[in-house]
Amino acid sequence: MIRICQFGAGRIGSIHAANVAAAGATLAYVVDVNRDAAAALAAKHGARVAEAEAALADPSVDAVIIASSTDTHADLLERAARAGKSIFCEKPVDLSMARVERCMAVVKQAGVPVLMGFNRRFDPSFAALKKAIDAGTIGKVELVQITSRDPGPPPQDYVKVSGGLFRDMMIHDLDMARFLLGEEPVEIFATASCLVEKRIAEAGDVDTAAVTLRTASGKLCQISNSRRAVYGYDQRLEVLGEKGMLEAGNQKPTTVVASTVEGVRGDKPLHFFLERYADAYRAELTHFLEVCAGKAKPIVGIEDGRRALQLADAANESLKAKRAIAV
């Protein structure tokens, strides 16, 4: 049975811990600067609270899950890699490209497998859409549209340390663009505004963004982001190819539809990522356990994290320069 040490006992950490239990693996240690949170999560799943050093030194620990705050990711990745553990790390590796590259070098030398938490690749609908592309359902991909909108903007404290919309939010869509295009973007153009809440502009950030990617062979991708979709988490994909179009739409809590004098009304999409990507998190963890067991290689790795960050940085550059940036 695979034994896991998890860093981070917050919202996303709780999900991973539950998925570890449900999948039949063992949560051995929980590490968190918030000792109470660590203790509560550990108690729930029969794990022990520990310090990072001790936990990583335990040879019975096969793998680590890094679900702590962003600024700890690179350091923990290096330490876990040096300790020879299999690693599942939430995105991003780091907000600094230089730091990412140093970290990648350490990981590479250690030779351990790293799964980066681009959870959307594991969403059953998005994964099925990608599978349909690969099966040739629509022939060569020509034009990708990615819609990604949060139900509401994050608190100001989060905005300030988030690294900005492109690195915090659109990074998921930039990874999805690479996943769907099946070829690297070579050019990016970004424009964006602060339309939702003024405080976001005051923090030097934007809340509404439109990005265009272009690959070497001329495939195009449009991404749009907003920090506010009052009707719920709006997560849709659309891919046009020579033989047709594939779409993956939003998911809803129920199928109930009410027809009244006011029209025909159905549910809003699921509220946010915890609800919408519940299945994706489960599938992601299952995949990680297969990686730990040596039965699979990570389908998304640290290099994918670096690429997505690179695109996000180029988006920021394009936003300022008002021109396409080569990547």
Place this chain on the structure above:
Amino acid sequence: MIRICQFGAGRIGSIHAANVAAAGATLAYVVDVNRDAAAALAAKHGARVAEAEAALADPSVDAVIIASSTDTHADLLERAARAGKSIFCEKPVDLSMARVERCMAVVKQAGVPVLMGFNRRFDPSFAALKKAIDAGTIGKVELVQITSRDPGPPPQDYVKVSGGLFRDMMIHDLDMARFLLGEEPVEIFATASCLVEKRIAEAGDVDTAAVTLRTASGKLCQISNSRRAVYGYDQRLEVLGEKGMLEAGNQKPTTVVASTVEGVRGDKPLHFFLERYADAYRAELTHFLEVCAGKAKPIVGIEDGRRALQLADAANESLKAKRAIAV
């Protein structure tokens, strides 16, 4: 922590056992005439294999789940009731109305809570539809339509002992009709055919059926059943009221839609009850644990089982008599 003894280690038993574990209750014993199946399921969830007598005699057991074959239900209900356990029993109580009534008397005297496994009442969409009725979204209910079709007919061995389509399959829809109409049917008309496979007629059964119910105040309900919907498990509700209509549709594995020269194509509905009602089984078990803990009363009980059987028997009578039967 609630301790449970489960009778039955088959397909549906496995689901309940997993839900018990996920919900944080303890599976103490597994009882099954198939000792291997019992042992496997017990091992998976840290339970012990036992005989019924020993398990029911254990005072640390709070509750029983009866998921064994239909012919054992009434007997186990009585024994568990006499032992003072809270009971969750798969439908039906029995195929004989006289036996059902004897069993009800025993249970009543014991005073234990019994939850009958009409799982569809716990389906999130169906439950939300019922809630919308109760909230007055469509005013008074006038006309209910229930569509219920299996992906394919059961094996002949099952057909022979099933009690017939009305008591085996439509019984769920008859319960749903009562749930949605909010008032007891007083009249039933049934017609049916064998159109799917001749072997079903050879076993004295039908595979395609249309039933009409009528309540005292004149509300109407149409139910249709088929043992074969090649596109998957077709489970839909529709309720017309004075202020509108409520519908609950099928559920699909993914939201992926492909538009090609051949049309616009999406997924088939989920294959069968294990997939479609996975959330319902989970919610049902959660409710049962609340019942065990004394925090809730069963929302569907043994009397509901009796009523549904009575309607199924009347449907059989109507089918033969070619007239409406008062119930």
Place this chain on the structure above:
Amino acid sequence: MIRICQFGAGRIGSIHAANVAAAGATLAYVVDVNRDAAAALAAKHGARVAEAEAALADPSVDAVIIASSTDTHADLLERAARAGKSIFCEKPVDLSMARVERCMAVVKQAGVPVLMGFNRRFDPSFAALKKAIDAGTIGKVELVQITSRDPGPPPQDYVKVSGGLFRDMMIHDLDMARFLLGEEPVEIFATASCLVEKRIAEAGDVDTAAVTLRTASGKLCQISNSRRAVYGYDQRLEVLGEKGMLEAGNQKPTTVVASTVEGVRGDKPLHFFLERYADAYRAELTHFLEVCAGKAKPIVGIEDGRRALQLADAANESLKAKRAIAV
């Protein structure tokens, strides 16, 4: 150019007259007991107002459209038939079966083509569904569901002379059932209530009905009617066959969908038959002109009118007798 005499200058008459003009035929005469209505419609399309006798005596008139009140249909059918005109007659032929049969004999002897106005057979979606059945898309038909609900009940004056829900409203659905089943019903069961407005019961009629048909080979059909669907004209078909299901849904004025905090809301269905079946009326008239030109035979004739009435009468009988009636 085909020259037409139209009886009836009311709501449905106006539609037929406009379709005659649009299709490039000539409206020669308009006959209506309401001379003002006749004059207005005639003026709009360059026709003349006439008495029935004169119009039918004009040898330059090729065809008649009978869109006057129900009680005039049989008489006009006979007179037009004797005058050798091609006939398009709104349903029903008459509310009395004996009268229908006498009329049929006259028409038969005259040898003129008669198209009965079962407009729904010409609805593009319903016609496409039938075509898909005939093309074998779902194999043998097993189970048909017909939903047919008006947006609101007719005025009391109309209710009193309508002949009752089965002969006035469900007659369309009974014809559709025959059309889709592809084989004659041999048994009918009907139940019905007055749930919408008490005045309807006071007129001896019902407003909510559920009917079940059965063919010789055991195919089943369920029809439901309501005089009130506050969300608009609800006209849907569903056919289950051995290889799948075909559905035809409601039509909406626009495709606009609004997602807000209150849910995801689209248009109600088109309001009533004039809007919903506008295309059907157009196609029906085009077909009639082809019949007049000798290029086609009526796809629905006076015998279909008789059959539908027979089923409606049997539905009334079943409603009273509470049993299935053989037809």
Place this chain on the structure above:
Amino acid sequence: MIRICQFGAGRIGSIHAANVAAAGATLAYVVDVNRDAAAALAAKHGARVAEAEAALADPSVDAVIIASSTDTHADLLERAARAGKSIFCEKPVDLSMARVERCMAVVKQAGVPVLMGFNRRFDPSFAALKKAIDAGTIGKVELVQITSRDPGPPPQDYVKVSGGLFRDMMIHDLDMARFLLGEEPVEIFATASCLVEKRIAEAGDVDTAAVTLRTASGKLCQISNSRRAVYGYDQRLEVLGEKGMLEAGNQKPTTVVASTVEGVRGDKPLHFFLERYADAYRAELTHFLEVCAGKAKPIVGIEDGRRALQLADAANESLKAKRAIAV
């Protein structure tokens, strides 16, 4: 009755002529360099074939419809304006901005009303979406997405004289963007590829394009175009605002859906603009007749034509410069 002279007897001319007839106006003259086409269309609607000079000199002619080839538009606009006729002109005014501006001056001096043929503004669904924006359904507009794809690329002869994708095809979407944003774009970025057929690149054009617009207040709009959507004419709008999202989807020939072992399949969208925008052409003509009758002012005029062309030209400039262009 309004008397009209129509220039152009081709595909779109035939539609306008039929709509003129259906709306109760008179088609007096048809002018076309192809005399046979002119004669055929004139015969069908009881009009006369004429030369431009004679037709424009006829004082009984109230209005002209310009549906001839693009290179004749500006000249005919000027001549018709000088003759004091009300004008309905298909887009574009001209492919040269200088020519457009000269033409506008002439028209302005003549003081005649000009309706530009941006037919999509008249599409019932698009018009309803715009009305919902204006009604405040989604509050302030933030982000607009326009999807516009032809079923297949035009013939090479057309490609060569079309003026290029931005001025020929996307010009409709650029007008729609202005319509929906409710404020002028001040910046445009375009990128595009030739992915569909090499011959298009050989003619110096592109077939797949992604454009981003930005208004002064920071509202964003993404437009995507492709010359090939094998599943039919793909014409969709989506508008995100502070209080929700509005969408207008594709339209389909029928509502028929087939559920089989292969999935759940519905119709493809209507094939191309003649089918999809049939209602829009009708509504547009009706509006023009109201303009002719002095009852309405053109809802889209020659200045809108100039603006759309300006944006198309800027898109071409952006494509070459790889940067956002201020407009």
